Amino acid sequence: MVKKKSKNARKERTKAKRIAHSLPAQEDKHELKISAIEEGTVIDHIPTDATFKVVEILHLGQHNGIVSIATNLQSRKIGRKGIVKVAQKNLTQEEVNKIAVVAPDATVNIIKNFHVREKIKVKSPDVVDNVIKCSNPACITNNEQLNTKFYVVKKDPLKVKCHYCERVMGKEDIGIV
Numbered sequence: 001m002v003k004k005k006s007k008n009a010r011k012e013r014t015k016a017k018r019i020a021h022s023l024p025a026q027e028d029k030h031e032l033k034i035s036a037i038e039e040g041t042v043i044d045h046i047p048t049d050a051t052f053k054v055v056e057i058l059h060l061g062q063h064n065g066i067v068s069i070a071t072n073l074q075s076r077k078i079g080r081k082g083i084v085k086v087a088q089k090n091l092t093q094e095e096v097n098k099i100a101v102v103a104p105d106a107t108v109n110i111i112k113n114f115h116v117r118e119k120i121k122v123k124s125p126d127v128v129d130n131v132i133k134c135s136n137p138a139c140i141t142n143n144e145q146l147n148t149k150f151y152v153v154k155k156d157p158l159k160v161k162c163h164y165c166e167r168v169m170g171k172e173d174i175g176i177v
């Protein structure tokens with residue numbers, strides 16, 4: 001009985017060692033918290049509170065490739081940040097614009113063969129179609145099957161205005177469709 005136990009313990013030790021060995025030695029410490037991808041997109045410098053909004057905007061719940069989400073990471077640039085890595089996905093310009101609504105300082109990295117091929121700085125759009133949910137319960141978009149449409153009236157801090165009911169909403173009221 002005692003013998004069996006120690007055998008198991010030894011097995012576990014070996015296993016843990018093997019995992020540690022498989023980590024790339026020269027990789028940035030920061031990046032170890034979230035696995036590298038071969039092909040796809042990395043969205044970096046997302047404000048922590050917007051990380052899951054980015055996930056929603058890109059409908060990653062339905063994505064078939066690997067999705068890694070990290071939040072509350074330390075960032076010299078923005079304090080705490082989130083990173084979303086999506087394997088086998090290229091973002092459309094429309095998707096990049098949508099991300100800018102909730103993460104105006106985000107960078108989008110296109111990954112090919114484990115390396116960053118292109119770095120895109122997001123840019124706030126002037127009109128936001130079907131991303132933001134209107135906070136006015138009486139708004140037609142909350143009562144009929146209709147895509148929402150908002151005009152960006154101020155970029156930083158974000159202020160948007162509903163095309164239909166003209167409600168003006170700040171960053172804290174913004175929900176995702």
Ligand SMILES: [Zn+2]
Binds near residue numbers: 165
């Ligand atoms: Zn509205």
